[in-house]
Amino acid sequence: MLKSHMLRKINIYIFYILLSLPIDAKEPTLAILNNTISNAIQEFGIGDYSFECRSYGVLTLEKMYNTSKSGSRCQNSIDxxxxxxxxxxxxxxxxxxxxxxxxxxxxxxxxxxYAKGQVTLSELLLAEGLAIKKPMFKDEEFESYFTLAQRKAKIENKGLWAEKIFNSCIEELYK
Structure with missing residues (x-):
């Protein structure tokens, strides 16, 4: 009787511990890189399933190039x-x-x-001036990291900031 009472208390204790754990806690998604299509797109695989991965929260130079008119100032600047x-x-x-x-x-x-430890590919692209943060981007978790990376590239005059691509491409995006 005493033993079953003690087991019941232990089970209740374990139950409360499990309830206190975050519900959304899960293992990270790990995928194998199968191909790098461009700075903007990579192909990954998990088991037999393959999928394309597009960088989160950024407009890459490739995206700007492909959405602008052929022979435009934007495309010429990127070239x-x-x-x-x-x-x-x-x-x-x-x-x-x-x-x-x-x-x-x-x-x-x-x-x-996550391309380098806790640093995302989007941050690395921003820091090299190979992308800009999407207009109206709002994500509490990543916004400050993306803003800092973009500011770093702008201050160091890297990538699109060195060629003044931002102005020529952004004006085309909003036409």
């Missing part, structure tokens, strides 16, 4: 940047390792890809 700095065009390909496992989170059909 000029890549001619001067050809390694920037395949920045993500050189950064990420083929067949390496990466932690990622899916947010709003895009990926938060």
């Amino acid at each position: 000029r940047l890549y001619r001067k700095n050809p390694k920037l065009k395949d920045y993500t390909h050189r950064l990420l390792e083929y067949k390496q496992t990466y932690h990622l989170e899916i947010k709003e059909t895009e990926c938060v890809l």
